[in-house]
Amino acid sequence: MIYVILSLLSFSLLVFLVLWRRRRKKDLRDLLEVGLKNPYQFEEFAKEYLKEHGFRSVRTTRKSKDFGADIVAKRKGSTVIFQVKKRNSTVEKEVVKELVAAAYIYGATEVGIFTNNELSNSLKEELDGLKRSGGFIKKVHVIKNINPEEF
Template identity: 30%
Template structure:
């Protein structure tokens, strides 16, 4: 997790893109600016999921939840997620519950990384793959 904790936000989005693709999601990156509150748009079956990716050194507050709620209308999503390398404030948890936003925290991210690496025996671990990529190619 130290490597993730030191990444830029764009690098973190790239890691999440790989993780989610490995789980069968079609992943689209939103523009660097003017993204209407979403960093990733996922599609799987009939689901359209907007994701706010928050790589931070602090716990994530209510604004991330509010952003993804707003993004869901713009992208016509039926599910909303916020994924972070940290944890959430109580206000963010309450707001997420009221607005049906799925919060994935540091512990969930660790499980996602372990699952990816466990099921990727023929591939290199994800963090080594990502660190060699040019993140601007993912936009």
């Protein structure tokens, strides 16, 4: 009898998790559709997306005087600074200066760019140089081409 009860509880938990995950994806898709119209909502979407993909203690910074950081998160014990860029064109290399400054101020060893578009070739070169430099930045995260079809 106990095995039947445990089996039913396990099955119920599995169904609940599947339904919860599906609902969470719908919420993210809805937030993205609003965020593609409003940069601050896009930051909120980015925050939720990062939580969903393994980052912890994810928080957005103030809208101004944030020293170049839009999101501060933790991953595997490291602090990660993200710049969130909602753009109609490619993201350019000026972002790297802001990322490095913000990482230094927030004590981060990892930086990232989160965008709905592509990165320019000059930005890709700057990020590669940053990874190879051997400085205090140990890892660079790039999340690009975020669109509603992904969900």
